[in-house]
Amino acid sequence: MSSYKEHPTFQRPAEIELIRSMSHRKLTARENKRLDKYLQGPPSSKDAFIIKPAADWLETENDTHAGKLFGDFWYQGELCIMFADTNVGKSILAVQIGDSLSRGIPIPGIGGDRPAEKVLYFDFELSAAQFKKRYSSDLQGNYRFGPGFTRLVFNPDADGARKFATYADYLNNAIENVLITSGARILIIDNITCLRSSTEAAASAVALMSKLQAIKSQYGLSILVLAHTPKRNPARPISRNDLQGSKMLINFTDSAFAIGESQTDKGLRYLKQIKQRSGTQVHGADNVCLCRMIKPNNFLHFDICGREPEARHLLHYTEQQRKANEDRIIQLHDQGLSLRAIVAETNSSLGTVARLLRRLEKV
Structure with missing residues (x-):
């Protein structure tokens, strides 16, 4: 044995x-x-x-306080959404944030102290010519982005989508492939509307946000997603209800902030926190962050210029009424009504109607 x-x-x-x-x-x-x-x-x-x-x-390894990527608006490890109306400057601010993170240089007035990191900027909004116009000038030439800032656009010749059950699956796979090959852990997606894979925009956007949250957790990412707001009442404060498609999108995010337009100071914008988990609300309705778009050389960007209550920059009800009344006067004038007929229809004085129409003739 x-x-x-x-x-x-x-x-x-x-x-x-x-x-x-x-x-x-x-x-x-x-x-x-x-x-x-x-x-x-x-x-x-x-x-x-x-x-x-x-x-x-509570004893998770390497448990450190999340660093600030964009002040109190966006923290490391978060899926954040930034929303605003069209032509307010979402893409401009997104590129500015990406450039700041890729250089390790904080945006003045916002703060933060982080080393340079690789940033992937998925640009589904601008053409190459439009992008160049924003970041070049005749005197200064092209702006010199850092090597860690990478811009990605759709490839019109790609045919890989037919290999997947849905277009959403194709996009998710493509994003994961880029993450693995680049080693980047910061993503900026401009914007979620362009990535919808069905006619049901809201349902598609919600599905995509859910997938982004899963990818974020799997790869340890920080993601900033841009989204539109529909036409909103400028007399009301910005809220989560203003997000286009579905306010349910907010439920899939860790944080959210919006860009608003001042109704009392032309050209002025403001940033407002809508949701936060990692930090505290610093820039709520009583303390929005004021900024203006400027291009002193070859880099179009936001210049932070103070803090004020949001109420100071909303359209007051009386002002809103006046503008609506003026629009009605112009509409009736275009229809060929006489001054007295317009006065009777709008309940305005003859002098008010006459002054408005004279002002229009000078334009």
Whole structure:
């Protein structure tokens, strides 16, 4: 009868040695804790849930405070959405944020102190010519972006979509491929409307946001998504209800902020926090961040110029009424009505109607 002879270099795993020793003596409290840890083991990737005692979640390895990517508006590890009306400057601010992060230089007036990082900017809005116009000038030439800032656009000749069940699956796969090959961990997507894969824009956008949240967790990303707002009432403060398609998009984000237009100072914009998880609300309705678009050389960007309550930049109700009345006067005048007929229709004075029409004739 042959006997088993251990290999001289053979060493059993620690958990096996613990189990073997159980038949000879009682385990110490420390050994019991080690054995429990080994028996629990890591969760299977096929399991629906990751189960750990609440206390263990507080002892996560490398648990550090999330750094600020764009002041108090966007933190590291967040899926953030920035929304505004058309032609307010979403893309301009997004490029400015990406350039700042890729250089490791904070935007003046916003703050932050981070090393330079690779940034992927998915641009589905501007053509190459439009992009060049914003970031070049006759005197200064082309703006010199840092090597860590990469702009991506749709490839019109790509035919890989037919290999996937849906267009959304194709896009998700393409984004993951770029992440793996580039090593970047910061994404800016301009904008979510261009990525919808069906006629049901709201449902498609929600599905995409859900997938982005999953990709973010899987690869440890920070993602900024741009979105439009429909025509809104300029007399009302900006809220999550202004997000185009579905306010449910906010539910899939960690943070959100909006760009508003001042109704009392032409050309002035303001940034307002709408949702925050990692930080506190610093730029709410009582303290929005004021800014203007400027291009002193070859880089179109936002210049931060102060803080004020949002109420100071909303359209007052009386002013809104006046503008609506003027629009009605112009409409009736274009229809050929006489001054007196317009006065009767709009309940305005003859002098008010006459002054408005004279002013229009001079334009």
